[in-house]
Amino acid sequence: MKTFLKNNWLKTIIAGVICLIHIVPFYISITVALKAKTDLSSRWILPKELYLENFIKAIERAEIFSAMKNSLIITITAVLIITILGAMAAYPLARNRSGLNKTMLNVILAVMMIPPLSILVPLLTFVTRIGGVSTFWGIILVVATYQLPLSIFLYTNFIRTIPMDLDNAASIDGCSSFSIYYKIILPLLKPVTATVIILVGVNIWNDYQFSLYLLQDPDMKVVTLAVANFFAQSSSNFGAASATALMAICPITVMYLFLQQYFVKGMVDSAIK
């Protein structure tokens, strides 16, 4: 029993060191954000008194709340499109395993691997031509399209685990495939939909590459752009930039702390299957 306890504490100390390594950037950002420009004390030291001016600058000059509003509109709409179209597309891919559909699945897998930057020039040219630059619909359709493969995959794998007997029984009762989907499959998709919403939602909220090119109007900036722009402009005032970054990561951090197991489960489900 004694050695058991001893081991335990050694492990706890090692775990503490691991935590420190991963938490350091957060801690340093907090101390930077809480200090005035004139406070030249080490970034390791917390300020003697709280200085909240930087957060006011983040709201007024970096317009972080307006960026959050834009990010929220884009994320919610895109996630809605992705879950509806993804679940729909997955049903035939899971239930009708023809050669054509097998090819479809492989093509979708390939789309998942396309680096956004490899199609930057033509995509930007095309979206410019159809008038989609700096519009909500433009960015929403693009991010939704590039996140769709992930949701189609998750839904396809999930539907395959639903016994075919259910479909067959309904079919004998005279249900068409469409009504089988609507009445039987769709209500069973709740757990995987939670996974899709979390994974895809995080990806879209954090998108930088598409937003950087497709959202050129300053009024249309999203959180990642707000932080990046503010850092680029305010090399002399890192406190305000840091406050902007901290406010930008706040919503997702809080959500993660409350819904931790869903975030982790979603990741594992998407990776292992």
Place this chain on the structure above:
Amino acid sequence: MSESRKTNIINEKNMINIMYLPALILFCIFVFYPFVSGIRISFTNWNGFSQNFEYIGWLNYKNLLHDEILQLALKNTLIYGIGSTILQQMLGLFYAVFLDKKFIGSKTTRTVVYLPVLIAAVIMGYMWYFIFQYNSGALNDVLRVLGLESVDWLAKGNQAVWIITLVNTIQYTGVSMVIYLAGLQNIPKMYYEAAQIDGAGPISQFFKITLPLLYPAIVTSVTLNLIGGLKLFDVIKALTNGGPGYSSHSISTLVDHTYFKTQAAGYSSAMGVILFLIIMGVALLTIKIFDKNEVDM
């Protein structure tokens, strides 16, 4: 079942394919069409905005072969991809094995290690900048307390590349850890009990039982990390923006730079095509190698 009923069912089975039509249309508009037109643009000398341009055949690709900046970016891309993959597997595997059994702080550590995964890479990059910055950077503060000279961490290209790799590794080790933790749960405890009876120590248990049985998890984690690392863009933008000079560019950031800073849209497109081919090639190669090994096992 009568013949006509059977064909009915088959027809209906194919009919439901229209359910993926909306998704397919989106792919055609925003993926396949730009992809094909990107290949077309890569054979022109287009500057990105002018109405006039000419088809110049393979010239962009020929120039790419001799482009030293691209070669450097290619080398960096491989370091970002392979370097972070190796580091993430080692660290992720260690964390998973270490945190698999409960002890005080194990759960908190999992939470902390996974947190950065959910934060935008570009924001995470800026947060790390406070540490590696030359003036008043947190790391140089430590050096000063120890009585050492301050180091301009991101001023030397090669060093910057490794720092970016490290930052990327620390951010995404949580992914590998979580995959390996899930993998460990699938290993039946009785294997370890049997090994203990046979007198196998913890190290030989790790190499003889844990590692081989984690194989599927390793495949998943390596593929994910490799593709993510080869695409690296956001962190580089935040930490060095490809600099100093061109020394820390990945192909992704170089495509961006070539398009916006030098207005060489045709050339940039050709680079994009190369980037796509590299990622596809590596992905297919990984799948092939792992498939073959699986047969051998």
